[in-house]
Amino acid sequence: MFSLRNAVIASLSVSAVAASAVQASAQSVNDYNYIGVGGSDEGFVINGKATLSDQLSIRPAAVTEFDDFTFLIPVTYDFNAPSQTGEDKILPFAGAGVRIDTEGNENFGVLLTGGADYRITDKWVANGSANLSFIGDTEFDFIVGVGYSF
Secondary structure: OOOHHHHHHHHHHHHHHHHHHHOOOOOOOOOOOEEEEEEEOOEEEEEEEEEOOOOEEEOOEEEEOOOOEEEEEEEEEEOOOOOOOOOOOEEEEEEEEEEEEOOOOOOEEEEEEEEEEEEOOOOEEEEEEEEEEEEOEEEEEEEEEEEEEO
């Protein structure tokens, strides 16, 4: 039987495995990971990025208004956006995944996402994304945040 608790545990396990696998890979343009905080139209956000391969990442996020939680777990394609100086600062992405809500009867749905990371320095990343969810009704929301890159 599917339960919200099992889905959250499974998604956190996948994120942990993906993050540990990334530690062994070589550096490339999109090979950076981060954990961060931010805000959205739905509340406070803890989010991150774990690189799976040269162009694929998982970008989990937990959104809360402190009375319920929403978990976003998309896999994204990371585009290379070369600059004239050879230093990539804006790195767009697009992808799909799942959205899990702890409130209401319909707790599980499809998620489409797109956005960009902005490399402020080697250790700090600003991030923004727009998310379209199909969970009961169609929902659109956004996330803006800052992360510590490792």
